[in-house]
Amino acid sequence: MRLSRITRIAAVAAAVVVAATACGGGGSSNLGSSGTSPSVAESPTFPAGTTMERLASAGTLRLGTKFDQPLFGLKGLDGNPQGFDVEIAKIIAAKLGIPADKITYTETPSAIREEVIEQDRVDMVVATYTINDKRKERISFAGPYYIAGQDLMVAADNNEITGPDSLRAANAKVCSVAGSTPSENIKQYIDASNLVLFDVYSKCADALRTGQVQAVTTDNVILLGLVDQSNGAFKLVGQQFTEEPYGIGIQKGDVEFCQFIDQTLQEAAANGSYQAAWESTAGKVSPTTPTLPEPDPCV
Numbered sequence: 551m552r553l554s555r556i557t558r559i560a561a562v563a564a565a566v567v568v569a570a571t572a573c574g575g576g577g578s579s580n581l582g583s584s585g586t587s588p589s590v591a592e593s594p595t596f597p598a599g600t601t602m603e604r605l606a607s608a609g610t611l612r613l614g615t616k617f618d619q620p621l622f623g624l625k626g627l628d629g630n631p632q633g634f635d636v637e638i639a640k641i642i643a644a645k646l647g648i649p650a651d652k653i654t655y656t657e658t659p660s661a662i663r664e665e666v667i668e669q670d671r672v673d674m675v676v677a678t679y680t681i682n683d684k685r686k687e688r689i690s691f692a693g694p695y696y697i698a699g700q701d702l703m704v705a706a707d708n709n710e711i712t713g714p715d716s717l718r719a720a721n722a723k724v725c726s727v728a729g730s731t732p733s734e735n736i737k738q739y740i741d742a743s744n745l746v747l748f749d750v751y752s753k754c755a756d757a758l759r760t761g762q763v764q765a766v767t768t769d770n771v772i773l774l775g776l777v778d779q780s781n782g783a784f785k786l787v788g789q790q791f792t793e794e795p796y797g798i799g800i801q802k803g804d805v806e807f808c809q810f811i812d813q814t815l816q817e818a819a820a821n822g823s824y825q826a827a828w829e830s831t832a833g834k835v836s837p838t839t840p841t842l843p844e845p846d847p848c849v
């Protein structure tokens with residue numbers, strides 16, 4: 551599984567570089583009309599006492615997601631976020647008999663994702679959320695449904711920063727988000743005094759625009775969305791240096807719900823709604839439609 555993941559990462563990395571180059575001239579994609587309408591199950595039934603039964607009978611789903619990340623979760627003019635993460639949640643909701651307009655959204659910046667699940671403020675978090683052991687101490691993950699990798703975003707005319715190993719020589723200030731895996735990973739490449747942390751990535755993009763930092767680091771596909779919106783001001787460095795499998799965060803130990811989500815994702819990949827979810831969102835910028843990764847065991 552590990553090998554196949556790495557192969558896919560290479561393919562995604564190549565696709566991301568191509569897309570970033572293609573978008574180098576600026577002009578953001580029209581993501582305002584993003585979205586699909588997966589067919590909603592009619593009165594599905596689930597075993598008593600399961601999360602599926604509770605949600606299906608409530609008829610609503612409380613989703614934690616990002617509000618400022620183009621392609622994955624970006625709040626639209628109608629007040630609802632749009633993007634691949636939101637589409638994944640819509641597929642799961644539809645299988646529970648819950649239409650998209652019965653999903654309620656809570657903004658979940660990176661640092662509070664475990665907390666909102668633990669405090670039962672949301673039913674699931676789909677928010678560019680890397681599966682890792684530290685997080686698994688507090689919550690469980692279904693998935694992965696996508697595998698990203700950490701990269702760097704710099705000003706379009708910056709040729710000094712070519713990858714993480716070039717950051718120290720450039721004495722670059724690097725921006726990331728508190729509570730994210732990239733903010734931890736980057737510490738081995740730079741001095742602590744050069745790491746700038748905000749709560750959300752849009753603030754890092756602002757800091758790059760004003761020259762307060764020389765690079766922004768997070769997952770390649772998040773950066774790709776910010777590059778796409780930058781009117782040619784930013785570029786992706788294109789040297790992916792980690793593996794970030796995105797999972798769906800749920801209450802710790804809810805094995806049945808995890809298995810239900812994994813099965814729903816498998817079905818979506820088989821019937822094309824997973825691919826449609828990508829193509830209507832991130833696929834507008836990143837041309838290679840991913841293959842659904844093998845699920846991790848539900849624990």
Ligand code: GLU
Nearest residue numbers: 660678679680730731794
């Ligand atoms: N995937 C990474 C993480 O879960 C970075 C993206 C984010 O902060 O949402 O920490």
